[in-house]
Structures are given as structure tokens and as C-alpha cells.
Amino acid sequence: MKLSNRVVRLVPSATNAMATKAKEMRARGESVISFTTGEPDFDSPGKAFNFAVQAMEKGETHYTPTGGIPRLKKAVAAYYQKHFNLSYDPKEIITGTGAKQLLFEALGCLVDPGDEVILFAPVWVSYFEQIRMFDGMPVVLNTGPRDFLPSPEEFETAITERTVAVMLNNPNNPSGAVYPSSLLKTLTKIALRHNLVIINDEVYERLVYGVSYAPHLLELVPEARENVLNINGVSKSYAMTGWRLGYGLGPEKLVKAMTSMQGHVTSNASSVSQWAAIGALEEADGDVEIMRTVYEARRNLMMEKLSAIPGVDFYRPEGAFYVFVNIKPYLGKSYGGLLLDDDVQFCEAILKEKGVGLVPGSAFMYPGYVRFSYSCSEADITEGLSRFGDFVHGLR
Ligand SMILES: Cc1ncc(COP(=O)(O)O)c(C=O)c1O
Numbered sequence: 453m454k455l456s457n458r459v460v461r462l463v464p465s466a467t468n469a470m471a472t473k474a475k476e477m478r479a480r481g482e483s484v485i486s487f488t489t490g491e492p493d494f495d496s497p498g499k500a501f502n503f504a505v506q507a508m509e510k511g512e513t514h515y516t517p518t519g520g521i522p523r524l525k526k527a528v529a530a531y532y533q534k535h536f537n538l539s540y541d542p543k544e545i546i547t548g549t550g551a552k553q554l555l556f557e558a559l560g561c562l563v564d565p566g567d568e569v570i571l572f573a574p575v576w577v578s579y580f581e582q583i584r585m586f587d588g589m590p591v592v593l594n595t596g597p598r599d600f601l602p603s604p605e606e607f608e609t610a611i612t613e614r615t616v617a618v619m620l621n622n623p624n625n626p627s628g629a630v631y632p633s634s635l636l637k638t639l640t641k642i643a644l645r646h647n648l649v650i651i652n653d654e655v656y657e658r659l660v661y662g663v664s665y666a667p668h669l670l671e672l673v674p675e676a677r678e679n680v681l682n683i684n685g686v687s688k689s690y691a692m693t694g695w696r697l698g699y700g701l702g703p704e705k706l707v708k709a710m711t712s713m714q715g716h717v718t719s720n721a722s723s724v725s726q727w728a729a730i731g732a733l734e735e736a737d738g739d740v741e742i743m744r745t746v747y748e749a750r751r752n753l754m755m756e757k758l759s760a761i762p763g764v765d766f767y768r769p770e771g772a773f774y775v776f777v778n779i780k781p782y783l784g785k786s787y788g789g790l791l792l793d794d795d796v797q798f799c800e801a802i803l804k805e806k807g808v809g810l811v812p813g814s815a816f817m818y819p820g821y822v823r824f825s826y827s828c829s830e831a832d833i834t835e836g837l838s839r840f841g842d843f844v845h846g847l848r
Contacts, residue, residue, distance in 0.1 A: 458584070458585055458587070461584065462581055462584075462585075463577070463581065465577065465578075465815070467488065467490060467577075467811050467815050470488045470799055470803070470809055470810065470811050470812070470815075471486065471488040471489060471809065471811075473800075473803060473809070474486040474488055474803060474809030477803070477807065482807055483807050484803075484807040484808075484809060485807060485808050485809065485828070485832050485835055485836035485839065486808075486809035486828070487808065487809055487810055487811075487823075487824040487825050487826070487828065487836060488809040488810065488811050488825060489825050489827050489828070490625065490825060490827075491687070491688075491691075491693040491827060492688065492691035492693070492743065492773070492827055493691075493827045493828055493829075494691040494743050494746075495691065496690065496691050496692045496694075496695065496728070496732070497690055497691070497692075497731070497732055497735075497736035497739040498736075498739075499731040499732060499734075499735040499736045499739075500686075500690065500692060500695070500728040500729070500731045500732040500736060501728070501731075502731060503727045503728055503730055503731025503732075504695075504724050504725070504727050504728040504731070506727070507723065507724055507727035507728075508724055512723050512724070512727055513723055513724065514723065515719060515720060515723070516720040516723050516726060517720065518711050518714055518715045518719055518720050519545070519546040519547060519707070519711040519714070519720075520545070520546065520547030520548075520699075520720065520721065520726060521547075521723070521726050521727070521730070522542065523730055524547055524699075524726045524727075524729055524730050524733075525542040525545045525547065526542065527729070527730050527733035527734050528540075528545050528547065528699045528701065528733065529541070529542065529545060529701075530733070530734075531733050532682075532701060535657075536668040536670070536671060537671060538668065538670055538671070538701075540701045541704075543704045543707065543708075544701055544702060544703065544704050544707050545699060545700070545701050545707065546699065546700045546707050546710050546711050546714070547697065547698065547699045547700075547720075547721055547726065547729070548697075548698055548699075548700070548710075548714055548718070548721050549696045549697070549698070549718050549721045549722070550685060550687060550696045550697065550698045550721075551653065551655050551683050551684065551685040551687065551698035551699075551700075552578060552698070553696075553698065553714070553717075553718065553721075554683050554685075554698050554699070554700040554710065555578070555579065555582060555651065555653065555683055556582050556585075557700075557710040557713050557714055557717075558649075558651055558681055558683070558700065558706070558710060559582050559583055559585075559586055559588065559617075559651075560586055560710075560713055561706060561709040561710050561713060562616050562617050562649055562706070563583060563586040563587075563588035563616060563617070564586075564587075564588075564616075565586075565587035565588070566587070566588070566589060566614060567588045567589065567614055567615075567616045568588065568589045568590075568591050568612060568614045568615045568616065569583045569588055569589070569590055569591065569615070569616060569617045569618070569619060570591045570593060570607065570610055570611070570615060570617070570618040570619070570648075571583075571590055571591065571592050571593070571618075571619050572592075572593050572594075572595050572602040572607075572619075572620070572621075573592050573593065573594050573595065573816065573817040573818050574595070574600065574624070574626050574627055574776065574813060574816035574817060574818035574821070575592065575619075575621070575816055575817055575818075576621060576625050576626075576653075576816065577815060577816060577817065579619050579621075580592070580817065588616075589614070591610055591615070592817055593606050593607065593610055594818070595627075595629075597778065598767070599629060599767065600624060600627035600629040600767060600776070601629060601631060601632075601635055602635070602639065604635070604638045604639060604642060607639060607642055608642050608646075611642075611646045611648070615646065615648060616648065616649065617648055617649040617650070617651055618639075618643050618648050618649075618650055618651070619650075619651045619653065620639065620650060620651070620652050620653065620669075621653045621654075622636070622652070622653075622654060622657075622666070622771075623654075623656040623657070623659065623660060623666070623769075623770065623771025623772045624656075624771070624772065625656065625772050625774060625816075626772075626774045626776050626811070626813070626816045626818075626821075626823040627767060627769065627774070627776045628751075628767070628769020628770060628771055628772045628773075628774050628775060628776065629767070629769065629770065629771070630660055630666050630770040630771040633667050633672055636667070636669045636672055637669070637672040637673055639669075640669045640672065640673040640676050640680075641673055641676075643676070643679060644673065644675065644676045644679055647679065648679065649679055649680075649681060649706070650669070650676065650679055650680045650681070651681050651683060652669060652680055652681065652682045652683065653683045654668075654682060654683065654684050655683065655684055655685055655687060655688050655689075655698075656688050656689075656771055656772040656773075657684065657689070658688075658689035658740050658744060659688065659689065659743075659744055659747055659771055659772055659773060660744075660770060660771040661744075661747070661748040661751050661769075661770055661771065662748075662770050666771070670682075677703075678703045679703075680702060680703075681700055681701070681702030681703070681706055681707075682700065682701045682702060683698065683699075683700050684698065684699055684700075684701075685697055685698030685699055686698075686728075686729045686732050686733070688772075689740050689743075690729075690732040690736060690739065690740060691739075691743060692728065692729070692732060695722070695725040695728050695729065696721065696722065696725060697721050697722075697725045697726065697728070697729040698721075747773050747826065747827075749830070750773070750826040750828075750830060750833060751769060751773075751775075751826060753826075753830055753833050753834070754775050754824065754826050754833055754837070755768060755775075757833065757834065757837035757838075757841075758775070758777070758837060760841070761837070761840070761841040761844065761845075763781065763844075764777065764844070765777070765778040765780075765781065766778065773825055773826050773827045774823050774824065774825050774826070775823070775824045775826065776813065776818075776821050776822075776823055776824075777821060777822050777823075777824065778820065778821055779795060779798050779813075779820060779821060779822050780820040780821075782798065782844055782847050783795075783798070783820065785847040785848060786847070786848055787801050787802075787805055787843065787846055787847055787848075788805060788846070790804075790805070792847070794812075794814070794819060794820075795812035795813050795814050795819050795820055795821060795822055796812045796814060798810075798812070798822060799811065799812045799822060801843075802839075802840065802843050805843060806839040806840070806842065806843045807839065808836050808839050808840055808843070810822040810823065810824060811823040811825075824836075
């Protein structure tokens with residue numbers, strides 16, 4: 453059998469590879485603290501369960517309109533109105549099987565072979581692979597290692613006549629960076645000046661700390677409305693990753709095209725999941741705030757424990773549930789005879805020697821770093837960082 457070039461060139465997800473190794477070790481009875489997961493460790497809100505159960509009991513188990521149940525679109529619109537003061541018509545909203553599917557559809561509707569899409573590393577690697585699946589050209593620009601913020605000058609310089617879109621992820625996975633308003637405004641204006649579409653992935657938008665409110669780029673530059681597709685969903689904010697429910701809000705023309713594409717792929721997202729999302733959006737806002745407060749306490753604990761390890765270089769994240777740590781000072785050293793030449797070897801060695809699961813920065817096109825997810829208990833954070841400290845202390 454011949455597989456397509458498109459699929460042969462796919463790079464497997466390194467996040468999953470490390471998480472799988474950590475799980476295998478745990479299954480063998482080894483003591484593993486895993487900081488690898490990219491999902492909340494909370495249960496989904498009770499309201500989401502109630503709505504899902506009621507939907508099943510009422511027989512809401514059939515196809516729905518492709519872009520989503522009207523009440524779900526209404527709930528998404530009400531959410532954007534309440535949280536961002538942005539008005540969207542149901543015609544400008546699509547729901548689908550996770551933010552991931554909507555990102556894929558957006559790229560499918562915007563990218564012709566050879567078209568360029570600008571990304572800022574560290575970057576969630578699915579963006580890169582999805583662009584290539586449509587034979588587009590990902591153009592990856594590095595952000596600064598001090599703050600993980602893009603440079604507007606480099607962004608504008610990278611735009612060519614083939615550039616069709618730029619992908620923003622704010623708050624960012626894996627750095628936890630939250631873009632300051634002035635930067636967001638400048639990036640949006642540059643994109644608008646060159647008529648690029650901004651794919652604005654804001655799946656971590658509710659999980660911000662220290663900053664009381666992260667403004668939306670369309671509040672800052674309202675005239676960019678026809679150039680912006682917002683991608684969001686219930687996975688991260690509402691701890692509902694398994695329900696697979698995301699939403700996109702943007703120009704009617706693009707949303708219509710995405711809906712048409714989705715009609716040939718999955719049709720609607722699961723009807724039961726749509727009802728669960730209605731429950732979450734309409735009635736579980738309080739749950740999000742409770743989880744956010746817990747994440748903030750964990751973020752603070754991570755900062756305290758990392759600061760206590762001499763010489764560790766890390767960035768204080770303001771959003772999402774990740775900390776991105778610079779391990780370049782440790783490369784070239786060895787642990788118990790194991791030479792650590794790169795971030796992948798570092799992650800393999802610390803997992804083997806100390807039972808600490810981390811994700812290498814190269815999984816985000818930013819080698820020399822490791823990602824900690826603090827979507828785990830405070831006890832695990834304390835124990836895991838103590839082991840991390842012992843490990844780096846033992847490097848020779
Ligand atoms: C930056 C980013 N965007 C999108 C997603 C996908 O979210 P969903 O579960 O809604 O598909 C993730 C999940 O890890 C993510 O980290």
C-alpha cells in the first residue's frame with residue numbers, strides 16, 4: 453500500500469510520546485510524577501453532565517445542524533458578548549469536534565498549495581502539521597527567550613505575497629505568555645494592513661493569573677473584525693477535553709465555508725456533547741473561576757519551588773497551565789553516565805532516573821526548553837520539583 457506524501461511526512465506528537473512513556477512506567481508500578489498532560493485534571497462541571505443526561509433521556513441523539521444546535525450558537529454568542537463585549541450573529545459561529553477540528557477546517561478553507569501561514573514559536577505543533585496537510589508553508593518565527601513575545605518588526609518582514617494568515621495563541625501553550633495589549637494591537641494592525649486572516653486561538657483565554665483581565669484583540673482593533681477568526685472551546689476552561697466541543701467565531705464567508713467542509717467530514721459535533729456545552733456555557737461560569745483559582749495557586753507553588761532550585765532559568769507564566777523552563781545550561785552534561793545533548797535526551801533521562809515526566813521544547817519547535825504542565829496536585833508539584841532539583845543538582 454502506498455501512503456500519501458501528506459501523511460508520510462507527518463511528525464508524531466512528542467507530547468503524546470512522553471505522556472505514553474510516563475503512563476507505561478506507572479503501569480509497571482514505578483513512582484512517576486507526570487507533568488506531561490495538556491488537559492485539566494478536574495471533572496467536567498455538574499451542569500454539563502446534567503444537560504447531557506437530560507439530552508439523552510429526551511432523545512437528542514440524532515444529527516443536528518452541521519454548524520451546531522441553535523441554542524449552542526446562542527450560548528456561544530452570549531459568552532462572547534458577556535466576556536469580550538463582542539456581538540456575533542449565529543451565521544458567524546460554527547461549532548465542531550474540538551478547537552482542533554475548527555483550526556483544521558479554517559486552514560483548509562484559507563490555504564492553497566504554497567500559501568504561507570506565519571506562526572510564532574514556541575508553537576503548538578498541530579498548527580504546523582495542519583498547514584502542511586493542505587500543502588501550505590508554515591513560516592515559523594521565534595519569540596524572544598525572555599518573554600516569549602513575538603517581534604512586530606520580524607512579523608512584518610516575514611509577510612510575503614504568499615502569506616494568507618497568521619496564527620496567534622494567547623495565552624500560549626507552552627510558554628504561558630499572555631500578550632500585552634500594546635503588542636496585540638500592533639500585531640493585529642500589521643495583519644490588517646496586509647489583509648491577513650488572524651486565526652486567534654484563545655482556548656486558554658479564561659485561565660489567566662495576575663492579570664485581572666486579558667483584552668480581546670477585537671476590543672483593541674474593532675476594525676479588524678472581518679479578518680479575525682476566533683477559535684475557542686470548552687476543553688480547557690471547563691475541563692471538558694473528552695467531550696470534544698469547540699467553536700469558531702468570525703466572518704460569515706469563512707464560517708460558511710468551514711461549515712460546508714465540516715458537512716463532508718464529520719457533520720455536526722456529537723449532539724450530547726453539544727448539550728453538555730450548552731450546560732457549561734449557560735450555567736457553569738462559577739466552576740471556571742473555581743478551577744482558575746486552583747491553577748493560580750499551583751502556578752504560584754511552581755514559581756516558589758523552581759525559584760528555590762539554584763540556577764534554574766524560567767519564565768513566570770501569566771496564563772494557561774504550563775511553565776516553560778530553559779535547560780540549555782544543563783545540556784552537554786551527564787547524569788549517571790547518560791549524556792544529555794538535547795532536550796529530548798534530558799526528558800528521557802529525568803523520566804528514567806527520577807520518574808519525572810516532562811515534554812521537550814522541541815515538540816513546540818523551541819529546543820533547549822522543557823514544558824511542565826501544572827494540571828496536577830500540589831503534592832505532585834512539590835514532589836516532582838524536588839526530584840527535578842535533585843536531578844539537575846546531580847548533573848556533571
Ligand atoms: C493551543 C491549543 N489549541 C487548541 C487545542 C485543542 O483543543 P480542543 O481540545 O478543543 O481540540 C489545544 C489542546 O491541547 C491547544 O493546546
